[in-house]
Amino acid sequence: MSAPAPSVFSPTAARLAEKLGLALGQPNLDVFADTLLELARANPDILALTSDSRGSGKLAPFGQALPRQLVEVGIAEQNLVGMAAGLAACGKKPFAVSPASFLTTRALEQIKNDVCYSDVPVVLVGISAGTSYGALGSTHHSLHDLAVLRAIPNLSIVVPADNWETREAVRWAATARQPVYLRFGKAPTRHLGTAERRFEPGQATVLREGADAAFIGTGETVVHCLLAAGALAAEGRECRVISMPWVKPLDEETLVSAGRECEAVIVAEEHSVHGGLGEACASALMRAGIRVPFRIAAIPDEETVTGSQADIFRHYGLTMEGLSQAARELLEGL
Amino acid sequence: MPATLMTDRELQFKSIAYRRALLQLIFSAGAGHTGGGLSCLDILNVLYHRILRVSPETRDSPDRDRYVQSKGHSVEALYVVLADRGFFPRTDLQTVCRYQSPYVGHPTRKVPGIEMNTGALGHGLAISAGMALAAKLDGRSYRVFTLLGDGELAEGSNWEAAMAASHYRLDNLTAIIDHNTLQITGPTRDVCSNEPLDDKWRAFGWTVRETDGHDVAALTRVLGAPPEPGKPTCVIAHTIKGKGVSFMESVPRWHHGVPTAAELARAVAELDAVETRLREEAA
Numbered sequence: 001m002s003a004p005a006p007s008v009f010s011p012t013a014a015r016l017a018e019k020l021g022l023a024l025g026q027p028n029l030d031v032f033a034d035t036l037l038e039l040a041r042a043n044p045d046i047l048a049l050t051s052d053s054r055g056s057g058k059l060a061p062f063g064q065a066l067p068r069q070l071v072e073v074g075i076a077e078q079n080l081v082g083m084a085a086g087l088a089a090c091g092k093k094p095f096a097v098s099p100a101s102f103l104t105t106r107a108l109e110q111i112k113n114d115v116c117y118s119d120v121p122v123v124l125v126g127i128s129a130g131t132s133y134g135a136l137g138s139t140h141h142s143l144h145d146l147a148v149l150r151a152i153p154n155l156s157i158v159v160p161a162d163n164w165e166t167r168e169a170v171r172w173a174a175t176a177r178q179p180v181y182l183r184f185g186k187a188p189t190r191h192l193g194t195a196e197r198r199f200e201p202g203q204a205t206v207l208r209e210g211a212d213a214a215f216i217g218t219g220e221t222v223v224h225c226l227l228a229a230g231a232l233a234a235e236g237r238e239c240r241v242i243s244m245p246w247v248k249p250l251d252e253e254t255l256v257s258a259g260r261e262c263e264a265v266i267v268a269e270e271h272s273v274h275g276g277l278g279e280a281c282a283s284a285l286m287r288a289g290i291r292v293p294f295r296i297a298a299i300p301d302e303e304t305v306t307g308s309q310a311d312i313f314r315h316y317g318l319t320m321e322g323l324s325q326a327a328r329e330l331l332e333g334l
Numbered sequence: 335m336p337a338t339l340m341t342d343r344e345l346q347f348k349s350i351a352y353r354r355a356l357l358q359l360i361f362s363a364g365a366g367h368t369g370g371g372l373s374c375l376d377i378l379n380v381l382y383h384r385i386l387r388v389s390p391e392t393r394d395s396p397d398r399d400r401y402v403q404s405k406g407h408s409v410e411a412l413y414v415v416l417a418d419r420g421f422f423p424r425t426d427l428q429t430v431c432r433y434q435s436p437y438v439g440h441p442t443r444k445v446p447g448i449e450m451n452t453g454a455l456g457h458g459l460a461i462s463a464g465m466a467l468a469a470k471l472d473g474r475s476y477r478v479f480t481l482l483g484d485g486e487l488a489e490g491s492n493w494e495a496a497m498a499a500s501h502y503r504l505d506n507l508t509a510i511i512d513h514n515t516l517q518i519t520g521p522t523r524d525v526c527s528n529e530p531l532d533d534k535w536r537a538f539g540w541t542v543r544e545t546d547g548h549d550v551a552a553l554t555r556v557l558g559a560p561p562e563p564g565k566p567t568c569v570i571a572h573t574i575k576g577k578g579v580s581f582m583e584s585v586p587r588w589h590h591g592v593p594t595a596a597e598l599a600r601a602v603a604e605l606d607a608v609e610t611r612l613r614e615e616a617a
Contacts, residue, residue: 074497074501076494076497078490078491078494079460079463079491079495079497082460082464083467083495083498085450086450086463086465086467087467088464089464089468090396090465090468090472091396091472110460110491113451113452113454113457114450114457117451118443118450
């Protein structure tokens with residue numbers, strides 16, 4: 001056993017990130033909290049609901065600035081979501097903010113019935129998602145949330161990759177008339193380039209063109225896809241990188257184009273291999289009749305290894321090194 | 335402000351008519367929750383005729399009172415009352431539980447007059463607390479009522495919501511407990527006792543009022559009484575599961591028993607006899 005990894009980027013990956021202009025930004029969570037406060041100042045119907053999670057949700061400044069718009073329910077996720085549904089049914093715009101693990105497991109029935117089935121515009125915000133809590137262990141990880149939520153009708157599922165996607169997603173969610181799930185980690189993220197991007201509901205963004213392998217990432221894995229493509233470029237392989245913040249609805253057009261035009265497809269997600277973006281993509285590709293070497297880089301169906309988020313990413317190959325190796329194996333037919 | 339101006343006697347006749355309609359509805363649908371529907375019918379009768387400020391014309395008004403039926407399985411009782419109050423045509427009831435009908439076997443918002451989709455137990459109180467909080471935040475005067483089963487109180491989510499409602503001083507919220515003392519397996523006190531019920535609610539910061547849940551005058555007094563400022567109200571309505579049909583009263587199998595044609599005829603005959611007696615008394 002070694003000390004926890006200090007960074008999710010190896011020294012080589014960090015150097016490449018700088019070279020590619022992927023500058024270090026804020027945690028997406030901080031951007032969420034700042035954006036929500038800005039929106040709520042202009043719209044008094046916007047509420048932040050917390051389950052003793054205003055600290056972990058970076059919402060203490062929100063509570064100080066707009067105390068009437070912060071609703072604290074204590075450590076009671078079922079009540080958090082149920083009350084949010086009641087508030088939304090009466091014209092308020094609640095953002096129910098709680099660690100993704102507890103929000104989407106403890107309150108799953110409230111999400112399914114009170115929010116999605118009743119069709120009220122609650123924004124569910126799963127914070128410290130995926131393996132953000134690192135060595136705190138599986139109780140605190142949310143590696144199931146995309147799977148369970150994908151099976152519930154009438155819910156948009158959005159997993160922003162960087163600060164820009166986060167800001168755009170929060171702004172869009174504040175205007176959405178249907179239920180939304182937003183999922184954020186808590187580590188600082190890197191900006192995914194300065195190229196012109198447009199945030200459209202249900203649409204992915206191609207961050208890098210190429211036709212060897214296609215990397216499809218969501219949330220905090222996208223940057224590692226970009227780095228893997230950068231590493232493979234040095235070997236003469238040009239790989240496509242797609243940021244897919246919309247896990248549902250899925251941008252099948254961009255996905256199917258990648259499946260048709262590229263030699264292999266790798267989906268990288270901070271989630272169980274079961275039921276997440278990877279299986280959504282596999283299913284869509286099969287429906288489109290596309291046979292392409294395919295891999296899901298995710299957390300396998302086992303008790304997750306102990307360690308920091310960086311340790312866990314490295315252990316399961318959700319890094320520049322792991323993802324570029326996966327591409328090599330698929331492209332060489334290994 | 336009463337929704338309609340009816341005498342106690344007229345409401346009693348309504349209760350009988352509703353019971354007949356409920357049984358016929360469940361018989362025709364071939365499914366339904368008979369016992370709990372009969373136990374809460376008088377509560378719904380009083381709510382929709384005397385308490386709730388809601389009507390088909392104002393059902394989208396932001397100032398209307400809200401009613402959330404947390405014990406969603408008693409939806410047939412709600413359908414019967416809403417149809418009678420003109421929220422939708424009575425003939426719609428012929429489609430309950432039929433293929434592609436919006437009239438599902440539990441409440442949904444597709445049905446005019448129904449505020450939220452319920453049916454899984456332990457959800458209505460939190461939703462209602464959210465609605466009551468919205469009224470407070472917006473400075474509106476509407477009240478929120480929710481109906482819970484006593485067996486339903488075993489769901490822990492109720493107690494999360496009960497805490498929050500008193501924390502937020504939601505005196506515009508009333509939870510009515512249909513305290514018929516029976517659940518699907520048998521007496522609630524044997525399944526997992528929740529007594530003393532009144533002390534539990536008081537300990538959670540609520541005002542507790544008790545009433546005979548079949549006496550329309552008593553229900554009117556209790557549900558119409560002004561709330562204690564700063565405190566949500568719990569009304570424990572003492573009821574009888576299967577009320578009004580002798581062979582259904584307090585018999586657990588009628589939780590979701592569907593009457594046969596012969597049973598329906600017997601039940602209707604009993605209700606007709608009660609109605610005749612009431613008419614004679616009135617005369």
